[in-house]
């Protein structure tokens with residue numbers, strides 16, 4: 148049985164819906180007859196994603212492009228008012244928008260600020276703008292925040308992105324605790340953790356998943372009631388993810404150096420742990 152929030156005539160809000168996983172999710176929700184609001188920066192990509200979702204929809208007029216900078220609290224609140232004025236509350240909120248701007252510890256302030264504003268504040272703005280109406284509506288509903296393995300295992304390369312995704316994980320865990328301890332609340336929160344997925348204008352590589360596969364995996368995780376929806380891909384199995392996450396936690400419990408997986412001192416030990 149699909150999650151009851153995914154149903155004809157209910158409403159879904161998807162941020163970052165002009166591309167990749169968000170675009171695929173918006174089209175999927177439209178295909179089951181939901182009202183779908185695609186939130187993204189204004190432009191031809193958003194219009195094209197709306198058209199694509201409308202072609203998949205049983206009710207093309209119910210598919211709406213809502214230009215919105217998720218990092219801007221006022222814009223997000225306006226978007227929420229617009230959605231709530233039509234449908235009381237969405238049954239699905241998928242906070243998925245992302246910027247890869249950021250980089251290493253010494254990258255410009257502006258890059259760090261943008262990463263935090265879009266990737267973390269975008270999620271907080273979405274939850275705080277739509278969440279109260281979703282709770283008060285009293286119907287089954289869910290919030291999916293999109294994290295990353297990089298926010299858990301912290302590989303070197305884009306520290307700003309990793310920091311924001313670690314914060315999204317922490318925020319979503321706190322959100323789910325809050326929702327499950329709120330009397331009468333029928334809303335749940337979930338952390339979607341995609342694997343390597345071909346999105347944007349990147350060429351599809353063997354080993355990567357397509358956005359539609361991530362959406363399939365997300366829907367089965369939601370159906371099973373999973374909080375952590377940790378996707379494998381064609382290169383990384385669920386067992387490899389499990390070991391990498393355990394190894395990262397072991398940096399603290401075993402008093403190793405941080406990011407020891409990439410420290411030559413621990414190379415042999417890690418290679419033995421995850422052959």
Ligand SMILES: NC(=O)c1ccc[n+]([C@@H]2O[C@H](COP(=O)([O-])OP(=O)(O)OC[C@H]3O[C@@H](n4cnc5c(N)ncnc54)[C@H](O)[C@@H]3O)[C@@H](O)[C@H]2O)c1
Pocket residue numbers: 162163164165166167168169186187188192215216217218242243244245246265293294295296340341342343344345346347358
């Ligand atoms: N693609 C992957 O391999 C992968 C892996 C792990 C996690 N993820 C996560 O999955 C989610 C989707 O990733 P994707 O690769 O499909 O993304 P994408 O790059 O294809 O699309 C991101 C969308 O976010 C929008 N966006 C950026 N800034 C915005 C803003 N300020 N306001 C509104 N919209 C904004 C962009 O315009 C774009 O349409 C992200 O949260 C990402 O971190 C992706």
